[in-house]
Amino acid sequence: MKKPSVGPVYRSRFAENGFPAPVSGMDSCWDIFRISVEKYPDNPMLGRRQIVDGKAGKYVWQTYKEVYDIGGKCGIYGANCAEWIMTMEACNAHGLSCVPLCWCCEFIICHAEVSIAFVEEKKIAELFKTFPNSTKYLRTIVSFGKVAPDQKEEAEKHGLAIFTWEEFLQLTASNISHEFRLKHLL
Structure with a gap:
């Protein structure tokens, strides 16, 4: 039997003589983000390249404070993007579990009892292929992009609410009823 290959062990120069003591008050991912917002509210945090005439243009940046103000309201399915990070930080803010969804999303939704999915x-x-099994738990879908009329019809046929990212932000910013929150968002 061959021995597994072993390479060198690298350690940060900040941990040369052991790991540093944890920073007081920084106990979770949310704390790291929140403290960054407090210290660097106007620094750029998330950038996205504008596509103009099919060509990548300049980056448009959102500051830590802008991202913080958007975050607020929990499977995530899709490629990393600004909305993905904002969703994750909102989960962190509220102590919610952020569950990544993948090719076996029906199993994950049902096993983790995911009630809201943020999707590319x-x-x-792909998410619709999990119906009707996943609709035992899933109540709301939020698309990072557009929602076609037939997609809206399909979701509603199964008793789900479906929103674009912008629609969802408007919902969470407005004074929506407690009954709607319980039925669709929790």
């Missing part, structure tokens, strides 16, 4: 636009169809 092109993954909506």
Whole structure:
């Protein structure tokens, strides 16, 4: 039997003589983000390249404070993007579990009892393939992109609410009823 290969062990120069003591008050991912917002509210945090005439243009940045103000309201399915990070930070803010969804999303939704899914636009169809089993738990879908009329119809046929990212932000910013929150968002 061969021995597994072993390479050198690297350690940060900050931990040369052991690991440093944890920073007081920084106990979770949310604390790291919150403290960064407090210290660097106007620094750029998330950037996205504008596509103009099919070509990548300049980055448009959102500051730590802008991202913080958007975050607030929990499977996530799709490629990393600004909305993905904002969703994760909102989960952290409220002590919610952020569950990544993948090719076996039906199993994950049902096993983790995911009630709200934030999805990349092109993954909506994949999520629909989990119906009707996942609708025992799933109540709301939020698309990072557009929602086609037939997708809205399909979701509603199964008793789910479906929103674009912008629609969802408007919902959470407005004074929606407690009954709606319980039925669709929790």
